[in-house]
Amino acid sequence: MKIDEALKKLEQITKHLEENDLPLEKALSLFEEGLALATTIKSELDQAKLKIQQVMEKAKGVFSLEDFDLQ
Amino acid sequence: MLKEHVYSVSELNSKARGILEKNFGSVWLKGEISNLVRAPSGHLYFTIKDKASEIAAARFKGHSALLPASALKNGMEILSFGRLTIYEPRGRYQFIVSLIQPAGLGALQLTFERLKEKLKTEGLFDAGHKKPISPFPHRIGVITSPAGAAIRDILSTLERRWPLIEVFLFPSAVQGDCAADEIVSAIACAEAFSSTQANLDLLILGRGGGSLEDLAVFNDEQVARSIFLCPIPIVSAVGHEIDFTIADFVADLRAPTPSAAAELVTPNRTEQLGILSSWIAQTVRHLDTMLDRRTRRLQRSLKGYIFQIPNRKVERLNQDLDFRLGEILRRTSEAWKKRSREGTRLEGFLRLSDPTLPFRRGYSLTFPLGKPIPLRDAASLSPGQCIETRLQRGSIISQVEEVTAG
Numbered sequence: 153m154k155i156d157e158a159l160k161k162l163e164q165i166t167k168h169l170e171e172n173d174l175p176l177e178k179a180l181s182l183f184e185e186g187l188a189l190a191t192t193i194k195s196e197l198d199q200a201k202l203k204i205q206q207v208m209e210k211a212k213g214v215f216s217l218e219d220f221d222l223q
Numbered sequence: 224m225l226k227e228h229v230y231s232v233s234e235l236n237s238k239a240r241g242i243l244e245k246n247f248g249s250v251w252l253k254g255e256i257s258n259l260v261r262a263p264s265g266h267l268y269f270t271i272k273d274k275a276s277e278i279a280a281a282r283f284k285g286h287s288a289l290l291p292a293s294a295l296k297n298g299m300e301i302l303s304f305g306r307l308t309i310y311e312p313r314g315r316y317q318f319i320v321s322l323i324q325p326a327g328l329g330a331l332q333l334t335f336e337r338l339k340e341k342l343k344t345e346g347l348f349d350a351g352h353k354k355p356i357s358p359f360p361h362r363i364g365v366i367t368s369p370a371g372a373a374i375r376d377i378l379s380t381l382e383r384r385w386p387l388i389e390v391f392l393f394p395s396a397v398q399g400d401c402a403a404d405e406i407v408s409a410i411a412c413a414e415a416f417s418s419t420q421a422n423l424d425l426l427i428l429g430r431g432g433g434s435l436e437d438l439a440v441f442n443d444e445q446v447a448r449s450i451f452l453c454p455i456p457i458v459s460a461v462g463h464e465i466d467f468t469i470a471d472f473v474a475d476l477r478a479p480t481p482s483a484a485a486e487l488v489t490p491n492r493t494e495q496l497g498i499l500s501s502w503i504a505q506t507v508r509h510l511d512t513m514l515d516r517r518t519r520r521l522q523r524s525l526k527g528y529i530f531q532i533p534n535r536k537v538e539r540l541n542q543d544l545d546f547r548l549g550e551i552l553r554r555t556s557e558a559w560k561k562r563s564r565e566g567t568r569l570e571g572f573l574r575l576s577d578p579t580l581p582f583r584r585g586y587s588l589t590f591p592l593g594k595p596i597p598l599r600d601a602a603s604l605s606p607g608q609c610i611e612t613r614l615q616r617g618s619i620i621s622q623v624e625e626v627t628a629g
Binding site: 193 | 358359361364369374375378381382385386387388389390391392393394412413415416419420492495496499502503505506507509510513514517
């Protein structure tokens with residue numbers, strides 16, 4: 153799942169949790185789901201590393217990609 | 224006999240200066256720079272001349288100018304704005320410059336204004352044409368020079384704020400004669416790449432600061448039209464402070480510098496992490512309230528129920544119900560506490576990144592065997608009881624031989 157989708161899902165869970173007559177068991181399982189999402193998002197953010205590639209069009213529609221490094 | 228007034232030198236200079244300043248005020252003066260002297264104070268002294276005459280000129284430090292002091296050279300044709308005065312101690316007639324620009328700039332400025340007006344009339348700057356920019360971009364294309372400061376600034380900002388991004392650099396010259404053509408083909412290349420290889424959420428087009436001439440390509444008509452026609456949202460990021468370029472007007476979003484562009488188009492990692500922890504804290508509180516409400520409701524309904532039972536059965540039933548209610552509450556709250564502990568632990572985890580740290584340092588947790596709550600007080604144990612100790616790796620079950628109260 154992409155991070156923005158995960159964040160959106162978390163938002164939906166929060167909305168759901170705020171519903172008035174939500175049974176406690178349901179609330180707890182939503183909370184669990186939310187926690188799992190939050191943990192995934194956090195670890196993705198921690199491990200992420202910027203990927204940089206330089207793009208050249210060799211011929212029409214033919215692209216070459218090279219890793220780009222700042223000296 | 225009518226006596227002619229005899230001036231002192233000071234008086235004469237002062238009066239002449241008054242007349243000169245009053246009658247001329249500020250004027251535009253065109254000419255060529257010569258005898259340029261840079262005083263250590265930062266002031267500039269030079270002569271402005273044409274074929275037949277010359278005038279002494281000074282430009283004091285701190286006066287803003289379209290042309291930086293370092294760019295002034297002997298032989299340069301300039302257009303300057305300033306006031307005419309006399310430097311009284313030397314009786315020197317001179318021109319104090321407050322604005323200075325290359326003589327050709329007037330024409331350049333005119334072209335700029337004309338193009339701006341034309342494109343505006345055609346609707347290229349209309350807000351209705353601006354494409355929205357995704358708040359969570361996954362892939363960003365950057366059109367700039369691979370050797371310039373702009374790419375460096377953009378990358379370091381992205382790295383800091385939102386390193387989940389894939390960056391694609393479409394190299395292009397950003398100044399000089401070929402720059403306009405190169406930018407136009409880089410935009411075309413990014414378009415083709417985005418539609419056939421990997422969808423780009425937006426493009427950043429820019430360069431670091433430079434003189435007006437350096438930035439000329441961002442006032443180019445072809446470049447402006449390419450930006451307008453590009454289906455991918457474009458953020459202009461030209462490092463200049465004086466004014467907007469045509470590219471800024473036509474772009475979907477304008478940033479004052481390349482790093483500002485990178486900042487404008489990305490969420491902030493630290494902020495997002497903060498949102499996550501406060502989500503957990505809030506939800507824990509919310510569930511707490513829910514549990515409280517439920518407990519109260521159960522107690523209320525229990526009371527109502529008791530009144531409907533014949534007296535002699537009440538005591539027995541009361542006990543029974545008490546027991547059952549206690550059982551329900553205990554189970555629910557245990558399940559809840561277990562999850563809440565997980566929640567608290569995870570919250571700590573989010574804050575500190577690493578809950579196993581104390582274990583790695585050699586700390587351990589001891590539980591009465593089969594109980595979930597760790598031991599805090601030796602006095603709660605007695606010899607013969609079994610305890611479980613959890614270490615960084617694995618756990619030990621042991622029997623208590625002796626207890627020393629703390």
